[in-house]
Amino acid sequence: xxxxxxxxxxxxxxxxxxxxxxxxxxxxxxxxxxxxxxxxxxxxxxxxxxxxxxxxxxxxxxxxxxxxxxxxxxxxxxxxxxxxxxxxxxxxxxxxxxxxxxxxxxxxxxxxxxxxxxxxxxxxxxxxxxxxxxxxxxxxxxxxxxxxxxxxxxxxxxxxxxxxxxxxxxxxxxxxxxxxxxxxxxx
Amino acid sequence: xxxxxxxxxxxxxxxxxxxxxxxxxxxxxxxxxxxxxxxxxxxxxxxxxxxxxxxxxxxxxxxxxxxxxxxxxxxxxxxxxxxxxxxxxxxxxxxxxxxxxxxxxxxxxxxxxxxxxxxxxxxxxxxxxxxxxxxxxxxxxxxxxxxxxxxxxxxxxxxxxxxxxxxxxxxxxxxxxxxxxxxxxxxxxxxxxxxxxxxxxxxxxxxxxxxxxxxxxxxxxxxxxxxxxxxxxxxxxxxxxxxxxxxxxxxxxxxxxxxxxxxxxxxxxxxxxxxxxxxxxxxxxxxxxxxxxxxxxxxxxxxxxxxxxxxxxxxxxxxxxxxxxxxxxxxxxxxxxxxxxxxxxxxxxxxxxxxxxxxxxxxxxxxxxxxxxxxxxxxxxxxxxxxxxxxxxxxxxxxxxxxxxxxxxxxxxxxxxxxxxxxxxxxxxxxxxxxxxxxx
Numbered sequence: 001x002x003x004x005x006x007x008x009x010x011x012x013x014x015x016x017x018x019x020x021x022x023x024x025x026x027x028x029x030x031x032x033x034x035x036x037x038x039x040x041x042x043x044x045x046x047x048x049x050x051x052x053x054x055x056x057x058x059x060x061x062x063x064x065x066x067x068x069x070x071x072x073x074x075x076x077x078x079x080x081x082x083x084x085x086x087x088x089x090x091x092x093x094x095x096x097x098x099x100x101x102x103x104x105x106x107x108x109x110x111x112x113x114x115x116x117x118x119x120x121x122x123x124x125x126x127x128x129x130x131x132x133x134x135x136x137x138x139x140x141x142x143x144x145x146x147x148x149x150x151x152x153x154x155x156x157x158x159x160x161x162x163x164x165x166x167x168x169x170x171x172x173x174x175x176x177x178x179x180x181x182x183x184x185x186x187x
Numbered sequence: 188x189x190x191x192x193x194x195x196x197x198x199x200x201x202x203x204x205x206x207x208x209x210x211x212x213x214x215x216x217x218x219x220x221x222x223x224x225x226x227x228x229x230x231x232x233x234x235x236x237x238x239x240x241x242x243x244x245x246x247x248x249x250x251x252x253x254x255x256x257x258x259x260x261x262x263x264x265x266x267x268x269x270x271x272x273x274x275x276x277x278x279x280x281x282x283x284x285x286x287x288x289x290x291x292x293x294x295x296x297x298x299x300x301x302x303x304x305x306x307x308x309x310x311x312x313x314x315x316x317x318x319x320x321x322x323x324x325x326x327x328x329x330x331x332x333x334x335x336x337x338x339x340x341x342x343x344x345x346x347x348x349x350x351x352x353x354x355x356x357x358x359x360x361x362x363x364x365x366x367x368x369x370x371x372x373x374x375x376x377x378x379x380x381x382x383x384x385x386x387x388x389x390x391x392x393x394x395x396x397x398x399x400x401x402x403x404x405x406x407x408x409x410x411x412x413x414x415x416x417x418x419x420x421x422x423x424x425x426x427x428x429x430x431x432x433x434x435x436x437x438x439x440x441x442x443x444x445x446x447x448x449x450x451x452x453x454x455x456x457x458x459x460x461x462x463x464x465x466x467x468x469x470x471x472x473x474x475x476x477x478x479x480x481x482x483x484x485x486x487x488x489x490x491x492x493x494x495x496x497x498x499x500x501x502x503x504x505x506x507x508x509x510x511x512x513x514x515x516x517x518x519x520x521x522x523x524x525x526x527x528x529x530x531x532x533x534x535x536x537x538x539x540x541x542x543x544x545x546x547x548x549x550x551x552x553x554x555x556x557x558x559x560x561x562x563x564x565x566x567x568x569x570x571x572x573x574x575x576x577x578x579x580x581x582x583x584x585x586x587x588x589x590x591x592x593x594x595x596x597x598x599x600x601x602x603x604x605x606x607x608x609x610x611x612x613x614x615x616x617x618x619x620x621x622x623x624x625x626x627x
Contacts, residue, residue: 020312027316052254173315
């Protein structure tokens with residue numbers, strides 16, 4: 001057994017590397033080859049004990065109303081097909097249980113709440129994306145929040161996150177306030 | 188711990204003098220020397236504790252420094268930094284496996300550093316790519332990557348950190364809004380079984396075993412509630428928990444019989460505390476009169492709790508029967524019957540809350556009397572006062588109970604107080620008498 005310990009430990013080292021490497025490989029692929037979408041958002045700044053401070057990306061694009069007969073359930077994983085509207089922002093084309101065919105761009109999301117409309121077959125679905133945080137330097141995150149609050153008073157300022165999308169995977173690349181990256185604002 | 192003479196120069200000189208005077212042979216002197224040398228290494232636990240504490244602090248420091256988020260660096264540099272602690276700890280672990288395999292301090296420190304470095308690396312990479320994910324996913328991945336360290340390094344600290352980590356995972360996944368049964372917790376717990384058996388075989392009464400047992404007993408008790416549907420299964424949950432604590436208590440008593448240690452016996456201590464905590468909680472009228480949910484009898488059969496509760500109740504029955512066959516009714520102990528009593532009381536008095544409150548109070552008082560009687564028979568002040576403590580706690584809680592008239596509350600307090608004085612005096616007198624008899 002003793003002579004196997006070192007090779008086995010070497011195997012453990014490789015496995016321990018594989019998890020972060022897999023994340024890096026997937027996200028780099030999305031960042032390099034993905035299509036960019038602008039998700040309108042309203043940031044606030046919470047913190048995580050392991051990953052530090054981040055701006056919580058509270059997307060405006062988190063509901064979809066549909067008359068579809070598909071019976072979705074809370075907590076269910078859904079595929080959100082995306083499009084780009086006339087103003088250049090992302091909008092939801094459809095929500096489905098299976099990934100859309102025909103090379104359409106989509107992201108995964110978890111259904112969190114379903115609202116039924118009285119007198120209509122339409123249902124409103126609220127969901128949560130797996131990319132709802134933008135990690136920032138601990139001193140800059142609170143300033144980012146203050147910046148956002150002031151930008152809210154100015155209706156000409158749009159706040160959005162740049163999201164790269166490829167084969168259902170997504171990566172947040174930047175948060176933009178009034179056509180300027182948040183990093184630029186905080187310099 | 189026994190004091191070991193320090194291997195100083197005078198001690199060695201004494202040994203040589205004894206050899207010269209032909210009191211002991213050179214061989215014996217060498218053996219004595221070797222014996223104390225080995226004792227010295229065995230008991231050298233202080234530097235080990237310090238090095239482990241150092242590793243934990245360094246590792247936590249790395250996580251916090253990383254969490255600062257050095258956004259002036261590009262993605263490439265930040266990623267390299269994310270791997271730096273991981274690679275350094277892994278290199279240290281390789282070194283320990285090659286050169287310091289017998290040194291506990293090195294093994295524990297290296298394994299602890301690597302344990303935290305794995306978590307730090309995943310965190311930082313997630314931070315760099317803004318991956319929100321969930322805390323439960325993160326903890327699950329981390330613990331899966333860390334469990335082999337328990338076996339590679341026989342690391343006691345990583346074992347405890349791992350139990351802490353999987354318990355945290357179970358709580359994040361199993362409690363709160365939109366929770367799920369954390370099935371992985373039980374699988375992760377099972378992965379510890381070989382490590383547990385190894386410690387049990389090598390040092391069954393050592394400190395490692397005791398800590399292991401405490402952590403496991405508490406971890407399972409904390410996670411047990413995740414088997415219920417949150418905000419439901421109200422009565423079954425309490426009955427299930429009481430069953431679990433009675434089972435702990437019964438297994439604990441078997442261990443007590445073998446080792447005759449009570450305080451170091453986690454199952455016994457957690458079991459007894461849990462039983463009394465639940466019973467005293469139900470000695471109030473508010474849980475009986477206004478259950479927090481509309482239908483407390485609703486049982487979610489899609490969750491494992493009801494089935495596990497039945498299994499636990501059957502196990503209690505089996506252990507009680509086994510004990511009855513071994514010792515008969517002589518050492519009859521009402522404590523492990525609490526689960527059955529409570530379940531019956533819930534069924535019988537659900538519509539009669541006053542009666543429910545009364546029988547639970549009566550049961551707690553009976554348990555207290557059991558300990559008082561046991562302490563008195565054995566002339567054991569500890570057991571006797573434990574019984575009296577239960578009565579006191581019950582009395583203190585009833586002090587705030589508006590439904591009992593002042594006069595009755597007053598009498599309860601007077602009787603409890605007088606009882607405590609009288610019982611202690613009697614035992615002390617009896618002990619004095621006994622010692623006088625043995626002296627004469």
